[in-house]
Amino acid sequence: MTRTRTLGIAATGSALILALSACSSPTTPTASPTDEWAELAAGETCSQLREENPDLVGQTKTNALNPHTPGYETISADDPNSYEGFDIDLGNAIGACLGFNVDYVPVGFAELIPTVSSGQADWIVSNLYATEERAAGGVDFVSYSKVFDGILVASGNPKKLTGIDTSLCGTTVALNKGYVEVPLVEAVGPDCEAAGLDAPTVSLFDSSADCVQAILSGRADSYMNDINTVMRYIAEHPDDLDSAETVMLDYEIGIGIPQGEHAFRDAVAAAIAQIQSEGIQQELAARWKLESSEDAEPTILSVG
Template identity: 30%
Template structure:
């Protein structure tokens, strides 16, 4: 009986050692190469975008850069969009996606997420003075991004407002810039996505557009990464928390959303801190 117990313990120890040896393969590679590949958007103003000079920047851009710095590695920035940001993580082409992505339970089945690093909510943008609430937009076309939580939420909002054609009245586009263009050209009466994105695009033409009605949802953003790599997740979370603790987070936030900026939006939450 003693021999059986010893064999069982040895077997369990072997399994444990094997799991430890295999833990964190992505994090191990990042540390070995001293480089992290981060997916960042290119037309999500002011999250991450190219300005008039062709320079890449934005809140997510700065956050990703600072996370890499605090991990002690170089950053390789990779362009992503709403359709590719999860697929590239899953395929191993990027290690981290910092791309204004709402952390949902459904997405959590495909990738892991950091703690919430940005607090947003979904609204509708329309031409100034035309609408006051979602109910005023029943029967109107509303643009949104294909394959996003915004697409689901705005359909639900129109349905609850009594729109019998809530499915067909939501027009989905591939890019945020395409949504804004459709709104500018009058092909749609509104554009619905995260408020921070809407504020960014509205700032291009001051005084022409405004946010309509109440928030349609809460949108907690998380940084996406490969499943089951706790070492990577811990390193990213520690970097975010340290940025909040020493004031770097608020400096970056105020640079893009603070008082006096074109995208002014009060900070709506607080980073989760661990002792």
């Protein structure tokens, strides 16, 4: 069963009070309330975290997300005013543990960090790779999952791509603005030129869906993203798309928290650790068919 829900749990003394919230704005849809995470919230660790972080209890934290990544975060097919996916459920579980509600503001991928660092949103739970360069934009990261990148190509891999290597020479790579793969692909250029070949062309888009359409229309030869995302697009277009390669990148997926919000950041890290210890993160990965998903011990990346 898939879920598109938002839960807030507030604690007053020893009592748990379900604090349910909804947002009617069509531009910032939120999910329906549920008690799915009541057992997690009632546990000793989460109860203690709420006692240690009373300022979070009963609050609403706005998640800046780019809702165009199947399996992670998309607009619900059943309700255009709701979001669904792994990141939606994970954010709700964290909120339940710490006692706050979650709502959303959808932005372009390249605007995720500026939206949070400028105070227009409180955090980012949107399949975002944690890097020092991104952290320098004004956020700390709480990493929680390892990164396996896939290379999406047309059926049969007509360009015979083998990775982020010189097989990309002379091809066009569709990528989201701000993706970590952009400099990786650009770095292949000198090797191509040394071999007397053209450097790869990077074609930038605002969403994963646009990148995929570029391949389907013949305007691009490949697209790179989390392998689970790549496989979801292949499942949607089995006759037209294929996977060329899976690449292990030296990154982890992280949640972005504004620099200086150390109490919130550390509470999120502790909540994720508990969610992982109860097996919830892997349960969510299975729910959303993220088959290549591996927990990473929560760690902090801060350059501030």
